[in-house]
Amino acid sequence: MEARIIGLKGCGKTTLVAALAEGRGEGHIATVHVGDPRVRVLSDIFKPRKTTYAELKVREVAWPEASARKGEMERYLDALAGGHVYLHVIRAFDSPVLGESARPEVDLAELDHEFLLFDLIRVERAFERAKKAPLPDMGKKALTRCQELLESETPLREAEFDEAQLASIRGYQFLTLTPQLLLVNTKSDSAWQGSSLEPAARGRRILAFPFVDALEVARLSAEEQEEYAAALGLPGPAAEVVAQAAFAQLGLISFLTTGSDEVRAWPIRAGETAREAAGAIHSDIQRGFIRAEVVSYEDFMKHGGNMKACRDAGCLRIEGKDYIVADGDIINFRFNV
Numbered sequence: 001m002e003a004r005i006i007g008l009k010g011c012g013k014t015t016l017v018a019a020l021a022e023g024r025g026e027g028h029i030a031t032v033h034v035g036d037p038r039v040r041v042l043s044d045i046f047k048p049r050k051t052t053y054a055e056l057k058v059r060e061v062a063w064p065e066a067s068a069r070k071g072e073m074e075r076y077l078d079a080l081a082g083g084h085v086y087l088h089v090i091r092a093f094d095s096p097v098l099g100e101s102a103r104p105e106v107d108l109a110e111l112d113h114e115f116l117l118f119d120l121i122r123v124e125r126a127f128e129r130a131k132k133a134p135l136p137d138m139g140k141k142a143l144t145r146c147q148e149l150l151e152s153e154t155p156l157r158e159a160e161f162d163e164a165q166l167a168s169i170r171g172y173q174f175l176t177l178t179p180q181l182l183l184v185n186t187k188s189d190s191a192w193q194g195s196s197l198e199p200a201a202r203g204r205r206i207l208a209f210p211f212v213d214a215l216e217v218a219r220l221s222a223e224e225q226e227e228y229a230a231a232l233g234l235p236g237p238a239a240e241v242v243a244q245a246a247f248a249q250l251g252l253i254s255f256l257t258t259g260s261d262e263v264r265a266w267p268i269r270a271g272e273t274a275r276e277a278a279g280a281i282h283s284d285i286q287r288g289f290i291r292a293e294v295v296s297y298e299d300f301m302k303h304g305g306n307m308k309a310c311r312d313a314g315c316l317r318i319e320g321k322d323y324i325v326a327d328g329d330i331i332n333f334r335f336n337v
């Protein structure tokens with residue numbers, strides 16, 4: 001999963017990358033492990049050679065300088081492409097660097113407005129091109145609908161599109177179609193009064209914490225992180241909290257695979273079938289899918305973390321290709337290629 005960190009200049013994007021990276025960052029890029037206690041427990045039971053958590057790749061996209069905006073804008077848009085989710089950072093501390101006091105509502109409205117404008121420009125360009133190479137009816141209809149939404153200042157992610165419509169607009173890479181998480185960078189020493197951002201959040205999840213404190217916590221050992229996060233009033237280590245919220249915002253769940261080789265969490269979209277889930281591991285397993293042997297993490301732990309006990313108790317289920325995978329399913333795929 002790819003995330004892009006967006007936000008105006010000086011809001012704390014680089015600080016966030018550092019806090020998320022826990023030492024694994026490279027400047028503007030970091031790979032975040034999605035903390036999953038189930039993976040930790042299973043790893044203790046199976047003692048595999050390798051333990052693999054779901055990953056969120058994050059990349060900071062710097063806000064273009066006003067003076068150089070024209071040329072930089074294209075680069076900005078290129079850098080946003082490929083992001084499955086935007087982590088939208090909002091400054092809620094008075095910035096000595098910028099010489100500006102906190103104005104989170106204004107900043108949020110500004111970037112939201114810019115994104116609507118970018119998308120409107122894309123719609124207009126698409127209609128321009130359609131004069132030379134006409135669009136199919138479906139494409140024209142979908143594009144017109146996007147235009148109406150954007151002109152009424154509705155981000156496209158708030159609209160319901162059916163699969164066919166989505167297919168015809170996906171290629172335009174509209175910025176407002178991408179889900180967002182709002183990350184409020186708060187003042188260290190005072191309680192955050194977040195209610196004023198709620199209306200403008202329009203359904204986006206809000207996480208608020210002081211990034212500088214989160215960065216301090218991230219520099220500690222794994223054992224110390226939980227404790228110090230709590231002491232600073234943070235909901236947890238930033239990497240864990242942000243990655244989990246991003247996955248939730250995207251409607252992702254994880255199924256698990258176990259063995260002496262590897263214990264691993266595999267993120268998939270909620271609602272995917274066993275056969276689709278198999279494809280997350282390897283296209284061969286999807287192609288040669290025979291059946292899935294499934295036990296829920298809860299049942300597995302209820303039976304002492306023992307697969308044979310699960311089988312004897314009848315809670316190791318045999319499921320077919322259309323089975324809808326549940327979060328925390330431990331799955332062994334049978335396949336034949």
Ligand SMILES: Nc1nc2c(ncn2[C@@H]2O[C@H](COP(=O)(O)OP(=O)(O)O)[C@@H](O)[C@H]2O)c(=O)[nH]1
Nearest residue numbers: 009010011012013014015093097185210211212
């Ligand atoms: N007081 C305070 N300053 C911060 C915080 N986060 C970042 N800063 C400072 O704000 C400035 C800009 O931060 P930076 O992460 O580079 O912002 P970016 O432009 O969005 O990448 C730096 O001088 C940071 O030290 C914060 O949580 N509290």
Ligand SMILES: [Mg+2]
Nearest residue numbers: 013014060062
């Ligand atoms: Mg920066």
